[in-house]
Amino acid sequence: MHRKKIRTLVLVGGFMAGGFLFGSTASAEGPTAAMLANTCAGCHGTNGVSGGPAMPSIAGFPATYFKAIMKEFKDGTRPSTIMGRLAKGYSDEEIALIADFFAKTKWSSANGHANSKNATVVDTALAAKGKKLATDSKCDKCHEDDGVFQDEDTPRVAGQWLDYLIIKMRDYRNPDMKVPQQKKMETAMEKLSLDDLLAVAHFYASNKK
Amino acid sequence: MSMLNRRTFVKLSGAAALVGLSTTAFSRRGFAADKGRVVVIGGGYGGSIAAKYIRMADPGIEVTLIEQNPNYYSCPMSNWVVAGFRDLEVQKWGYEGLKKHGVKVVHEQATEIDPATKTVTTKGGTKFKYDKLVVGPGVSFKPMEGYDGEALDKMPHAWNAGPQTVLLNKQLQAMRDGDPFIMVAPTDPFRCPPGPYERAGLVAHYLMKNKPKSKVIILDPKDKFSKMGLFTAGWKKLYGYETENSKIEWIPGGQGGKVTKVDAKTMTVYTEMAEFKSSCINVIPPQKANAIAEAAKLTDESGWCPVNFDTFESKIHKDIHVIGDASMATGLPKSGYAANSEAKVAAAAIVALLNGQKPGEPSFVNTCYSMLSPTSAISVAAVYKIVEGKIKEVGGGLSAADASDAVRQQEASYNESWYQSIMADTFS
Numbered sequence: 001m002h003r004k005k006i007r008t009l010v011l012v013g014g015f016m017a018g019g020f021l022f023g024s025t026a027s028a029e030g031p032t033a034a035m036l037a038n039t040c041a042g043c044h045g046t047n048g049v050s051g052g053p054a055m056p057s058i059a060g061f062p063a064t065y066f067k068a069i070m071k072e073f074k075d076g077t078r079p080s081t082i083m084g085r086l087a088k089g090y091s092d093e094e095i096a097l098i099a100d101f102f103a104k105t106k107w108s109s110a111n112g113h114a115n116s117k118n119a120t121v122v123d124t125a126l127a128a129k130g131k132k133l134a135t136d137s138k139c140d141k142c143h144e145d146d147g148v149f150q151d152e153d154t155p156r157v158a159g160q161w162l163d164y165l166i167i168k169m170r171d172y173r174n175p176d177m178k179v180p181q182q183k184k185m186e187t188a189m190e191k192l193s194l195d196d197l198l199a200v201a202h203f204y205a206s207n208k209k
Numbered sequence: 210m211s212m213l214n215r216r217t218f219v220k221l222s223g224a225a226a227l228v229g230l231s232t233t234a235f236s237r238r239g240f241a242a243d244k245g246r247v248v249v250i251g252g253g254y255g256g257s258i259a260a261k262y263i264r265m266a267d268p269g270i271e272v273t274l275i276e277q278n279p280n281y282y283s284c285p286m287s288n289w290v291v292a293g294f295r296d297l298e299v300q301k302w303g304y305e306g307l308k309k310h311g312v313k314v315v316h317e318q319a320t321e322i323d324p325a326t327k328t329v330t331t332k333g334g335t336k337f338k339y340d341k342l343v344v345g346p347g348v349s350f351k352p353m354e355g356y357d358g359e360a361l362d363k364m365p366h367a368w369n370a371g372p373q374t375v376l377l378n379k380q381l382q383a384m385r386d387g388d389p390f391i392m393v394a395p396t397d398p399f400r401c402p403p404g405p406y407e408r409a410g411l412v413a414h415y416l417m418k419n420k421p422k423s424k425v426i427i428l429d430p431k432d433k434f435s436k437m438g439l440f441t442a443g444w445k446k447l448y449g450y451e452t453e454n455s456k457i458e459w460i461p462g463g464q465g466g467k468v469t470k471v472d473a474k475t476m477t478v479y480t481e482m483a484e485f486k487s488s489c490i491n492v493i494p495p496q497k498a499n500a501i502a503e504a505a506k507l508t509d510e511s512g513w514c515p516v517n518f519d520t521f522e523s524k525i526h527k528d529i530h531v532i533g534d535a536s537m538a539t540g541l542p543k544s545g546y547a548a549n550s551e552a553k554v555a556a557a558a559i560v561a562l563l564n565g566q567k568p569g570e571p572s573f574v575n576t577c578y579s580m581l582s583p584t585s586a587i588s589v590a591a592v593y594k595i596v597e598g599k600i601k602e603v604g605g606g607l608s609a610a611d612a613s614d615a616v617r618q619q620e621a622s623y624n625e626s627w628y629q630s631i632m633a634d635t636f637s
Contacts, residue, residue: 031572031594038262038553039574039592042546042631043623051633052626054619081608081620082576082590089592089604094572114637115629163626167619176613 036094037101047105053119053163060107064152066099067092072180079177109159111208120162122206130203133196137188147204153182158207165201172197244269245340245563248329250319250501252276254283255345255533255548257307257635262556264310270563273337274307275329277318281636282370284401285545286628290374291367292411293382294583300370306637322505324526341559344507344514345533345552346499348400348543351512353494354470363473364490368400377491381412384489387422389458391478391485393468393492394429398513400534400543402435403589405493407579410440413448413456414582427459428480430467435542436579436587439607443581443617468492498535505529513537518595520558520568521551530555540600541593547575549631550593571595575605578624586620 037048040058045051048059058066072078073087074095090098110116134140143149147158157165171177173194181189189197244267249260252274260274281302289295304314317331322342329337347369350356356364367377381390390412394405409425416423434440444450444457460466465482471492472478478485478492497503497512507514507523514531515524521536523529532555533548541547550573558568573593578586591605608620 029570031570032557034266035553035557035569036572039550039572041634042549042574043576043627045630046634046637050626050630051637052623052628052630054622054626055630081616081623082588085590085606086574086576086592086604089574089602115633118625118629163622167622174615176616177619 030094033097033101036090037098040098040102048102049105049108049113050110050161050164051113051115053110053115053161054167056160056164057107057110058102059105060150061099061102061155062150062152063096063099063103065150065155066102067095068153070095070099078179079171107156107159109208110161110205111159120166122162122202124206126199126202127206128203130196130199130201130206133192134200134203137192137200138184139188139200142185143204146207146209148207148209157204158209160205162201162205165205166198169194169197169201246271246338247273247341247343247559247563248337248339249274249343249345250276250322250329251345251347251499251533252278252281252304252307252314253345253347253533253548254285254545254631254635255552256343257281257304258549258552259343259345259530259532259556259559260312261307261310261635262553263560264312266556266560267564268311270560271313272311273313273315274304275315275317275319275331275337276304277316279303279316282374283545283628283632284368284370284404285631286624287367287370287374288404288408288411288580289583290370291377291381291408292415292583293378294411294415297371297375300374302632302636304636309637319501320504322501322507322529324505324529327528340528340563342529343552343555343559344502344505344529344531344535345548346501346535348496348498348534349500349503350494351497353468353492355472356492356494360471360473360492363476364471364492366493367491368404368493368496380489381415382419384420384423384487386420388420388487388489389424389426389485390416391487391490392425392427393471393478393490393494394427394431394434394466395493395495396430398543399493399496402542402544403440403577403579405429406434406436406440407581408491409457409459410444410448410581411583413444416456417448424455425457426485427457428466428468428478428485429459430462432461432463436589436607438610439587440579440581442610443585443587447582447585496534498531502531502535507531507535509537511537518598518600519554519571520562521555522558530559538600540602541573542575542577544575544577545631546577547573549634550574573600576627578620578627580621580624581617584621585614585617586624587617588620588623 043055044058050057073083142154150156249256260272283300290297320332321330365373365377367373413425448456470479498508498514514536516536521530532551534543554571561568576590578588580586587608589607591602594603
């Protein structure tokens with residue numbers, strides 16, 4: 001019920017944002033949203049659709065989620081190799097502009113990308129095991145619709161690059177790189193072995209929706 | 210929420226795509242260039258991006274890309290080919306993707322730019338009129354005694370990817386075990402500042418396995434280099450650097466590393482104090498902006514092209530924007546990522562100007578990975594802005610000096626993915 005309410009509100013927001021989509025984004029001061037966001041494409045691909053299997057696609061990420069993780073990169077609570085360094089180069093206002101830009105770009109699943117030949121191939125047996133594990137561990141309570149769902153604190157994981165998901169699962173077992181998670185996710189993930197986590201990664205990557 | 214939000218988006222973008230298509234159709238039917246004509250010289254990390262992003266932002270602008278080669282070979286990652294663990298084919302890209310954005314691609318060599326009549330002429334004599342010209346031609350070599358003619362094949366530079374890269378790899382393979390791999394490093398500024406040192410490490414990795422009696426000797430006119438602390442720490446760990454059995458010996462300018470001449474007939478390199486002989490010598494000469502930029506008088510006495518940082522328009526000729534390694538973007542390194550970023554700034558400025566608007570404020574990023582070995586990498590990443598007329602780093606830095614092997618390995622996989630993503634940004 002609660003979630004439904006949020007969806008309706010966001011729908012209205014979506015329409016409003018759409019009105020500005022192709023208008024001028026120039027503000028009196030500072031670079032435009034497109035100027036800022038296009039510099040991300042070197043790693044995250046044109047309009048946030050990554051062409052590199054270890055780099056996540058960020059197209060269509062909800063702006064609130066995007067802003068939250070950029071803040072974590074910036075203050076160091078989210079471990080990273082380079083994102084922490086880059087996030088420090090942007091003001092909160094600039095991060096908000098970048099977040100709005102990517103919220104309006106269109107998601108495209110990795111398994112349809114021309115570069116998917118360079119990626120780790122989804123193992124269907126592992127994906128099937130992962131589907132069961134995801135259900136048993138209640139991953140689908142937040143990552144609804146087999147990982148398609150996203151909101152202000154849940155990223156879309158369906159059709160994300162498998163190599164990236166594998167890196168993140170391995171990071172979860174590495175104290176230096178572990179990304180802090182919400183309590184319910186922490187509890188669920190702690191109960192799974194690394195092999196289980198990798199199977200879950202195969203499952204979400206396999207979803208072509 | 211995402212479903213609905215996305216659906217809304219798809220509808221809107223679909224409508225926009227239709228508008229875009231009809232504009233393109235108009236220009237193709239002869240109402241060409243209703244907003245203006247842009248010519249781009251050079252289809253590399255800079256030029257291709259400028260062409261694509263101008264078309265993406267405004268399909269009413271006609272864009273012609275003049276590139277002499279039918280395919281592009283990426284310099285980033287080509288050190289892997291030199292060291293023999295990557296095929297040159299992985300470095301090869303084509304121009305079909307740009308054509309899908311409505312870029313007209315002409316495979317001819319641009320030989321002349323006339324800023325007065327705003328015309329570019331090719332070797333074949335074809336003339337192209339422009340309202341705005343983007344020049345991203347890369348680098349040429351400055352003269353170095355003994356390094357001309359067939360010396361380029363006997364002592365390959367491998368500083369433009371392609372046949373030279375393969376040539377150096379073949380000479381490395383054929384090298385006598387016990388001979389040094391001699392690298393002559395260039396003076397600042399030059400294309401890809403960490404490049405020679407990445408190459409040194411990867412060749413050392415090859416030598417450990419294949420030529421156990423050989424080592425790399427870097428003859429360097431400089432006393433320091435890009436990512437120096439991270440490179441030397443990595444070399445210590447992997448190649449015994451600064452020990453008796455080191456696989457890499459670096460001779461800086463202060464210790465006689467400056468090469469004064471080379472002799473390809475005797476395969477000898479001369480410094481002020483000594484001479485070095487080997488069956489495998491890699492000469493990376495000092496550099497300047499590509500000859501076409503010099504011929505068009507876009508360069509100053511430094512050999513590079515001075516530009517206004519907010520638009521990358523030449524300070525010498527109006528309506529000509531110089532991007533990538535050829536430009537003098539003081540503050541930014543001469544890297545592939547910087548060229549990509551500069552191209553987007555120039556593209557946005559050109560679109561604004563052709564629409565009668567004032568160009569906006571630029572933002573730049575450079576992210577540059579270097580390999581220590583095939584499974585270990587370091588990086589530098591930063592965001593840049595214009596502060597008081599100068600390009601300034603506003604956030605960023607190097608990989609942590611004490612990073613774990615797992616992190617170095619992760620950066621190696623990000624390096625490959627960076628390459629795939631930036632090449633998709635450039636050519637699809």
